[in-house]
Amino acid sequence: MSSLATVIPHFISGQRTEPTSGRTADVYDPSTGQVQAQVALASKAEVDAAIASAAAAQPGWAALNPQKRARILVKFVDLLYQHKDELAVLLSSEHGKTVEDAKGDLQRGIEVAEFASGIPHLLKGEYTDSAGTGIDVYSMRQPLGVVAGITPFNFPAMIPLWKLAPAIAAGNTFVLKPSERDPSVPMRIAELALEAGMPPGVLNVVNGDKEAVDAILDSPVVQAVGFVGSTPIAQYIYERAAATGKRAQCFGGAKNHAIVMPDADMDVVVDALIGAAYGSAGERCMAISVAVPVGEETADKLIAALIPKVRELTVGAPTDPASDYGPLVTRDALERVTGYIQQGVDEGAELVVDGREGEIAGDPDGFYVAGSLFDRVQPHHKVYLEEIFGPVLSVIRAASFDEALGLANDHEYGNGVAIFTRDGHTAREFARRVQAGMIGVNVPIPVPIAYHTFGGWKASAFGDLNQHGPDSIRFYTRTKTVTSRWPTAPDEGSAFVMPQMG
Numbered sequence: 001m002s003s004l005a006t007v008i009p010h011f012i013s014g015q016r017t018e019p020t021s022g023r024t025a026d027v028y029d030p031s032t033g034q035v036q037a038q039v040a041l042a043s044k045a046e047v048d049a050a051i052a053s054a055a056a057a058q059p060g061w062a063a064l065n066p067q068k069r070a071r072i073l074v075k076f077v078d079l080l081y082q083h084k085d086e087l088a089v090l091l092s093s094e095h096g097k098t099v100e101d102a103k104g105d106l107q108r109g110i111e112v113a114e115f116a117s118g119i120p121h122l123l124k125g126e127y128t129d130s131a132g133t134g135i136d137v138y139s140m141r142q143p144l145g146v147v148a149g150i151t152p153f154n155f156p157a158m159i160p161l162w163k164l165a166p167a168i169a170a171g172n173t174f175v176l177k178p179s180e181r182d183p184s185v186p187m188r189i190a191e192l193a194l195e196a197g198m199p200p201g202v203l204n205v206v207n208g209d210k211e212a213v214d215a216i217l218d219s220p221v222v223q224a225v226g227f228v229g230s231t232p233i234a235q236y237i238y239e240r241a242a243a244t245g246k247r248a249q250c251f252g253g254a255k256n257h258a259i260v261m262p263d264a265d266m267d268v269v270v271d272a273l274i275g276a277a278y279g280s281a282g283e284r285c286m287a288i289s290v291a292v293p294v295g296e297e298t299a300d301k302l303i304a305a306l307i308p309k310v311r312e313l314t315v316g317a318p319t320d321p322a323s324d325y326g327p328l329v330t331r332d333a334l335e336r337v338t339g340y341i342q343q344g345v346d347e348g349a350e351l352v353v354d355g356r357e358g359e360i361a362g363d364p365d366g367f368y369v370a371g372s373l374f375d376r377v378q379p380h381h382k383v384y385l386e387e388i389f390g391p392v393l394s395v396i397r398a399a400s401f402d403e404a405l406g407l408a409n410d411h412e413y414g415n416g417v418a419i420f421t422r423d424g425h426t427a428r429e430f431a432r433r434v435q436a437g438m439i440g441v442n443v444p445i446p447v448p449i450a451y452h453t454f455g456g457w458k459a460s461a462f463g464d465l466n467q468h469g470p471d472s473i474r475f476y477t478r479t480k481t482v483t484s485r486w487p488t489a490p491d492e493g494s495a496f497v498m499p500q501m502g
């Protein structure tokens with residue numbers, strides 16, 4: 001086993017912990033294609049040590065009053081802001097998104113930590129005075145105990161923060177298993193939490209792969225698992241977590257449609273689609289990967305306007321402010337995306353911009369691919385049915401609003417969906433009838449703000465309750481309801497009468 005200097009270890013009981021499993025994975029610099037570090041892959045014993053550390057810290061942490069926990073969170077938020085620029089550079093170096101985009105990743109995560117620092121208010125229960133004679137009923141929210149988060153590569157700051165901040169604020173202690181592809185920022189986040197005053201063991205990070213995940217899922221100590229990643233793994237985690245009686249919320253993949261009505265402002269639509277389909281190389285679960293223009297004329301105008309804009313995208317080093325987007329995360333991801341482009345061609349979709357031949361401003365060994373645009377995609381094409389997770393936009397033409405709506409509704413995924421129109425009635429109909437969790441009206445990536453909740457429908461989410469906002473507090477707490485009777489006068493104590501409905 002190499003030394004701590006070259007192997008990204010674990011963070012257990014408030015310190016970086018020498019790995020013992022003997023297994024590691026490569027961490028790449030996607031902009032050069034070179035391996036820049038190794039990350040430890042935890043064994044079951046190492047995961048158990050992290051869970052034990054969280055279990056030991058939990059009673060003391062939960063016993064701190066919510067105001068005191070909130071103060072520590074406020075300090076944590078402060079430190080995240082102080083270190084935001086440095087963290088963004090680190091994040092970008094492992095993920096490949098531009099540094100500007102990495103700042104957005106951090107910002108969206110910090111906002112949820114800010115939300116969670118309102119925990120005294122969020123934990124307030126309900127109270128009914130005199131539900132019966134001398135009987136009061138009240139409910140309180142209590143932490144679950146030790147909880148876990150398993151997170152994807154594409155938002156290595158935001159999604160861990162979405163999970164850990166509400167959970168910890170509510171009095172739980174946490175074991176985070178971040179993506180093994182970009183593990184450094186989660187480690188720094190744990191160090192900053194400690195610096196902010198979170199006692200050792202409140203936030204632990206175990207790096208690893210399936211072995212570490214399975215150890216979390218099978219642990220009888222872990223009470224809840226929050227997962228974000230691809231749909232097959234989300235479903236696997238949901239089922240395996242349920243087998244040991246855990247609470248689980250597992251968010252999966254997406255194929256987000258943008259419906260373009262004939263009355264939409266085409267300049268606005270094109271700008272929005274370029275950002276939403278190609279930004280961050282399309283590696284966003286809320287990326288728009290399908291545009292559905294309604295009517296042939298709308299479709300022709302859209303394609304004509306998109307082609308030059310896709311070709312003009314600057315694809316280069318994530319540290320170069322001129323880059324619109326950087327490389328994909330790994331060579332595997334690059335091969336998967338270029339494989340889908342060929343698949344679309346073979347299926348008969350019209351590849352009007354071929355990203356495989358586009359100009360790249362970055363290192364030729366980096367995992368870059370320029371933007372691709374497909375026209376006349378059909379509902380049975382794999383490039384339409386499956387998540388590509390790259391800078392590829394598929395245009396599927398619809399004859400009417402109902403046909404466009406039907407496409408979005410019939411799709412397996414239901415994460416986000418957008419409509420572009422100037423007509424309020426159409427927008428309202430759309431928002432009411434569309435089968436997806438997050439809806440944009442003239443907004444291409446409708447990621448809700450921190451104090452609302454985030455979550456998809458259909459194969460984009462398994463389990464109940466959304467991420468961040470009030471749902472996150474509900475997910476990481478359980479309700480206890482107390483019915484108590486304190487007769488005020490001696491004769492009122494003689495006959496016990498249950499409160500009656502009606």
Ligand code: NAD
Pocket residue numbers: 150151152153154155177178179180208209210213214228229230231233234251252253254284285387389415456460
């Ligand atoms: P992934 O499913 O490969 O990995 C997610 C996590 O699961 C990682 O921590 C990984 O180590 C672990 N994992 C991978 N294979 C596993 C296995 N066989 N058993 C147990 N654990 C395993 O996802 P990814 O490639 O890191 O992230 C991209 C995916 O995440 C896309 O599908 C994207 O749409 C999705 N995503 C969804 C949301 C959402 O909120 N719905 C948000 C972001 C990303």
